[in-house]
Amino acid sequence: MRIPYRSLTFWIFVGLFGGMICGRLFGESIVPIAEPLSDVFLRLLRMAIMPLIITSLTAAVISVGERKNLEILGLKTFAYYITSSLLAILTGQLLVNIFRPGIGSRIALQEEITEIPAAQQSITEIIFDIIPENPFRALSEGQVLPVIFFCIVFGYFITQLSDPYRSHLSNFFQAAFQAMMKMTRLVIWSAPFGVFGINAKIVATTGFDAFRSLGFYFVVVLIGLLIHATATLPLLVYLVTRKNPFRHYKGMPPALVTAFSTCSTIVTLPLTMEAVTDHSKVSEKISSFVLPIGATVNMDGTALYECVAVIFIAQVYGFALSLDQQLVVVATALLASIGAASVPMSGLVMMSIILGAVGLPLEGVALILAVDRVLDMFRTTVNVLSDSCGAVIVAKLDGEEVLAS
Numbered sequence: 001m002r003i004p005y006r007s008l009t010f011w012i013f014v015g016l017f018g019g020m021i022c023g024r025l026f027g028e029s030i031v032p033i034a035e036p037l038s039d040v041f042l043r044l045l046r047m048a049i050m051p052l053i054i055t056s057l058t059a060a061v062i063s064v065g066e067r068k069n070l071e072i073l074g075l076k077t078f079a080y081y082i083t084s085s086l087l088a089i090l091t092g093q094l095l096v097n098i099f100r101p102g103i104g105s106r107i108a109l110q111e112e113i114t115e116i117p118a119a120q121q122s123i124t125e126i127i128f129d130i131i132p133e134n135p136f137r138a139l140s141e142g143q144v145l146p147v148i149f150f151c152i153v154f155g156y157f158i159t160q161l162s163d164p165y166r167s168h169l170s171n172f173f174q175a176a177f178q179a180m181m182k183m184t185r186l187v188i189w190s191a192p193f194g195v196f197g198i199n200a201k202i203v204a205t206t207g208f209d210a211f212r213s214l215g216f217y218f219v220v221v222l223i224g225l226l227i228h229a230t231a232t233l234p235l236l237v238y239l240v241t242r243k244n245p246f247r248h249y250k251g252m253p254p255a256l257v258t259a260f261s262t263c264s265t266i267v268t269l270p271l272t273m274e275a276v277t278d279h280s281k282v283s284e285k286i287s288s289f290v291l292p293i294g295a296t297v298n299m300d301g302t303a304l305y306e307c308v309a310v311i312f313i314a315q316v317y318g319f320a321l322s323l324d325q326q327l328v329v330v331a332t333a334l335l336a337s338i339g340a341a342s343v344p345m346s347g348l349v350m351m352s353i354i355l356g357a358v359g360l361p362l363e364g365v366a367l368i369l370a371v372d373r374v375l376d377m378f379r380t381t382v383n384v385l386s387d388s389c390g391a392v393i394v395a396k397l398d399g400e401e402v403l404a405s
Contacts, residue, residue, distance in 0.1 A: 012257045015192035016199055023203030034200035041194020045267045048184045050139060052270060054151055055177040056288035061155025062170045063285045074152075076397050077290050080236075080390045081298040087232050088382075089330050092224045092304035093311065097326075101216040102315025148293055177288065184270035191254070191271070195261045214368065217312050221375055224304050225382045233300075233389045240393045243403045248392055251279025252385060259384040263376045265295040268384050276391045281402050286395040294387035301379030301386070309368050310355060 022030050132138040132146030139147055158169050237245035255271035262268060273291050276282045310329050314321050321329070368375075395402050 011192035012195055012254055015194070015196035016257055016261065019196040019199030019201075020203050022196075023200040026204065028204050030200050030204050034197040034204065037193045037197030038201060039197075041190050041197065042262065042267065044187045044190055045194075045262075045270065048180065048187055048270060049266055050147065051176075052180045052184060053147060053292045054139075055173055055180050056273070056284075057148060057151040057292045058155040058158070059170075059173040059177040060285055060289035061152055062158050062166075062173060073286075073289060073394070073398065076394050077293060077390065080393055081294065084233065084236065084300050084386050084390065085298065085303045086330075088224075088228045088300040088304040088386075089307045091227055091232065092221070092308040093326060093330060095220050095224050095227075096308045096311045096315075099216070099220050100315055101220050102312040177284075181270075181273075185274065188254075188258075188271050188274070191258055195257065198261045217308075217368070218375065220312075221305055221308050222378060224308060225301055225378050228300060228304060229382050229385055233386055237389050237392055241396045241402060245389070247403045248280045248389065249385075251275045252388055255384055255388070256381050259381045260377045263380045265299075265380060265383045265387065268380075269295045272384055272388055276388050280388070280392050281400075282391050282395040283400055286398060286400065287391050290391045290394050291387055294390050295384075298387055298390060299379075299383050301382030304382075305375060305379045313355070313368070 019034065023034070129143075130146060130149050132143070132150055135146065135150040138150070155173075158166060161169070234245035234249075237243075237248060252272075252275050255268050255275050258271050259265065259268040265272075269291060272295070273287050276287045276291065277284055307329055311321060311326065392402050
């Protein structure tokens with residue numbers, strides 16, 4: 001019998017609820033203690049992220065082998081990402097049109113919005129920016145998409161080398177990846193302290209007021225995320241694996257709780273990789289290829305939220321978007337979710353692209369600020385869950401025996 005207090009999941013939940021309780025009891029006096037705990041935890045994880053992506057993704061591309069195999073694996077991966085994101089968006093679109101949370105709203109609009117950044121790039125520019133002009137600058141600035149693109153291309157051309165160069169580079173990246181995994185396993189045991197600090201600070205500084213604002217809209221988004229997490233994703237897993245998808249879910253609590261607290265799929269990546277490989281029996285070859293890409297481009301929760309939020313904002317302004325305009329929202333939300341950075345609050349910036357696409361004023365973003373931070377926690381959790389399901393599905397499609405007892 002496993003002793004609960006030896007489980008990382010147990011201590012993460014202790015940190016989660018302990019932080020909320022302490023934030024409520026001690027108020028802002030807890031912030032000087034909570035803030036350093038959260039900062040150290042996030043810095044440790046960020047320290048590991050870029051080296052982990054470089055080593056894991058390059059090693060994975062090399063291990064996949066021949067160009068044909070790499071193309072097939074990439075096709076399977078992106079087919080899942082597009083399918084799951086589109087299903088999430090359509091779920092949100094259906095719910096917001098059924099419940100119409102913005103109709104008859106008495107929310108007061110602000111005349112001027114000066115603190116919300118408007119997206120300066122078009123979707124085309126975002127796509128072009130995936131190709132780095134300087135990979136080292138992209139690495140130093142933490143630009144994940146260009147780094148991923150470079151690692152895939154670099155790893156592919158390593159597979160085209162003849163021995164001994166190919167084997168030397170392959171051994172180097174495999175060894176570097178194993179070293180990074182050992183380091184990140186140690187780092188993630190600081191998660192309970194970080195989760196405590198993050199939640200204590202949030203509750204101490206903002207309380208629970210955000211949960212009481214914009215209730216109807218908040219509930220509609222949560223219903224959509226719940227449907228996607230408990231119905232759509234399990235159904236996709238079952239249709240491919242023919243096994244109980246909740247066997248996979250049992251290994252995900254450490255990653256999901258961390259995602260909920262940090263609002264970052266990238267920061268949660270080490271825990272997601274550990275859960276998928278150790279619990280769901282996905283090979284490192286698949287998980288180290290699928291998950292780093294998914295942490296950046298597969299944003300089901302963000303896509304669903306953006307679709308609901310934009311149509312909600314239109315309803316508040318008294319606009320009834322036509323089917324054509326809603327299709328623009330759907331298409332743009334899909335692309336925006338791919339381009340959304342895996343950091344907290346990035347959805348607000350990407351949403352301004354969608355607002356511009358349908359001709360809505362950018363100040364509409366201010367309508368959802370009160371609850372966005374809370375919803376960010378839920379949608380990031382769904383993002384991580386979708387990434388993990390994608391790894392299981394792609395592994396099964398690649399012939400692996402996943403979810404083995």
